[in-house]
Amino acid sequence: MSRFQFWRRWGGLDLLRWGMGLFFFVFLLVPLLSILLVSFTGEPVNLFGSLTNPSILQSTVEKLSGASLDGYRSLLEESRYYNALLNSLKLSTGVALWVTLMCIPMAYAFARTDMPGKKWFAALSTVPLVMPTFIAAYAFTLMFGQTGWVNHVWRAIGGDGVLFEIKSMLGITLVQIFFFFPYALWPMVAAFKAADGALEEASRNLGAKSGLTFTMVTLSLALPGILSAMLLVFTISFSDFGTPIIMAPKELNLIVVEAYREIAGFFNWSGSAILTVVMLVVAALFFWLQRLVVKGREYGTISGKPTAIRPVQHRGVITGMTIYTGVVLIIPLLAVGSIFLSSIATTWGHHALPNGYTLRHYATVFHSSSSHIANSLILAGGALLLSVVLATFLSYFIIRRGATKLDLLSSLPLVVPGIALGIALIQTFNTAPLQLTGTALLLIIAYTIRRMPYMIRSTMGTMMAIRKDIEEASVNLGASPLLTVMTVVGPLLLPGISAGAILVFVTVIKETSISILMAPSQWAPMSLAVFQNLLRGEFYTASAMSILIIALVVALQLLARRLTKEQLY
Known part of the structure; x- marks a missing residue:
């Protein structure tokens, strides 16, 4: 097999798999490791800067040498x-x-x-x-x-x-x-x-x-x-x-x-x-x-067909x-x-x-806080797009390739409280060379990491229902595995993607801890605006915006239920 044929057959997916591993390493594992080191040194530790700047490396080594349990x-x-x-x-x-x-x-x-x-x-x-x-x-x-x-x-x-x-x-x-x-x-x-x-x-x-x-x-x-x-x-x-x-x-x-x-x-x-x-x-x-x-x-007791339970x-x-x-x-x-x-x-x-x-509080919200509404939609949309891409390929790697390490990494945010993730990201990306604290990009990444496990669980269920022979037929006809995932598996994953996407969008709109801790003023979402209004004593305006958040979440959940035809009882 020529080098070109090898790259065409395997290189794209392998590179993507390593890229996803790198994403979790940079934006999840390193921040958690950094915050652990800070707890021992008592001072900020710039791990990324230590890789590119000798003076920062020396400072980091000095800080680590003074680590203690104090x-x-x-x-x-x-x-x-x-x-x-x-x-x-x-x-x-x-x-x-x-x-x-x-x-x-x-x-x-x-x-x-x-x-x-x-x-x-x-x-x-x-x-x-x-x-x-x-x-x-x-x-x-x-x-x-x-x-x-x-x-x-x-x-x-x-x-x-x-x-x-x-x-x-x-x-x-x-x-x-x-x-x-x-x-x-x-x-x-x-x-x-x-x-x-x-x-x-x-x-x-x-x-x-x-x-x-x-x-x-x-x-x-x-x-x-x-x-x-x-x-x-x-x-x-x-x-x-x-x-x-x-x-x-x-x-x-x-x-x-x-x-x-x-x-x-x-x-x-x-x-x-x-x-x-x-x-x-x-x-x-x-x-x-x-x-x-x-x-x-x-405490399993079912053997064969279970006995029907008579309603009380x-x-x-x-x-x-x-x-x-x-x-x-x-x-x-x-x-x-x-x-x-x-x-x-x-x-x-x-x-x-x-x-x-009166309805003037709603008029005030739409007049003076329209940017917060737009920010919420843009940030949630960004987290949604990133989650869709990551979840689609992650579910493929986990189900088809048995990528247990990626499965573990994608599940890790479930045990990380929002305030803990926010503090870890702020500490890690507060200085060069990756000075992202206070940017919309880091906020979107934080939203994505925190809520992506819900998206992945939704797409994994759909992924398990897709027959392998469909992919094999595409590869046998000359398509690369990467092209097959994008053009064959992706469309078949749409039901799971749709349900998971709306869930991610809803939870990001509601997100509190990360928004309050990390959102810069120019990218303040509705949740942060409500919080700030409460602190300033603008209770009626805060209430009006709260109703808008609730109405938006309800509408999205109804849409998700219609798409997935879920039964709640």
Whole structure:
């Protein structure tokens, strides 16, 4: 085979594969390694500059020679850092436990009963997913703050003061419970549906009552799914930045807020690096535990065709679960309604309802913040295009070529909290020769790395359904493997690409931590504009832009559902 024939047959794809590996090495592995080194040296480390400039290399060597564990000792000795870690662990543990307990009845109702309105309840349970968490936190302050409408109602019926202090650990916990529960609900629904009904039927035939059968048999069969969902919620809660940054009082230290303050407020590279490494370790540990539960604790009972599960017919049980599900789902709806009322209010706070109504806040948004809307669309579009290219070829390499290393690299962002990734990228690309901090390019790359795993999982599922003989026929007719992937495999991947692309676009529009930490002023997206308006006290304008974000996300999710014909129940 001539050199030209070899290059034509294999060179293009091989070069592309190495290029993707280089992308992850430069923009993911090196930043994470850099932040680890900074946690030991206490000073910024320029790894890329060390490769091109001898003086920078000498400086880096000197810094590394002085590496120590002093920073980690200070984490244990300095009460502020130590308390931040403990508070974050307490918050995440409490949220995970309460979400799990709250979702068990709902999941059972969706999976095992003919609950009326199930289709509507399923649709409403997606409402928390369309709201960025910092907007959800603001919505709760409109409801439960000192001048919130809930407390106006509370005082009107004879109550005193406020129901509870919203800017507290309790307030943060409630927001996360009511806006993270869908992450646990649907895996638990699947767990209840997957269990074979034969053991439950046998339990009833042996005389066990329904309550005992549910406790001893049904819950045991669903336990792996329940534990997996609980660990997932813990990881999401621990990494959440939007809720604490809005609601955490000054005296309540949380690790994600402390990391942000160290880098954005004090430019303390050592403190932010140490907190970032701690966040990575904790998130990775619980993500690993979640995978371990799924893979290592399968309580399988299905052999052959599973026994059909009869829906629960007890009217009292169905009525109770319907009421319970409705009560849980109405809280996020009231939060969205509160944001909408604030967006059309002339003034609000003296009474339970606004003093008057106007649309001028929306006019203000379109007049003065149109650039933020355009920025969001451009940045999300850039991340979308990059994700499509990477995910298309990555899924091909992983499924067809068994590229396990690329699979691992593409999954790694799942365990990296957004604030941690942002700090790592800022530290790595803050100096020459790759001085990208403060540019739209690095922001798009950060969005892509953070959200690309969702895209890859979507395209991998479609990739596995494509027969190999289609590719072989193209190659046999003279096309190179690269041309085959682009012209044959790519079009066949369009269903998975479409679903994943919209998911990436939606999550980038909602992205909070990276936008707040990394977006330059000239490229500020809508999420950053809302955050800045809240800090400036421009609450009505912030509410109007929040409604626009929610409306855009809802429209895109409806489009994704139409393309993929997903069923939520």
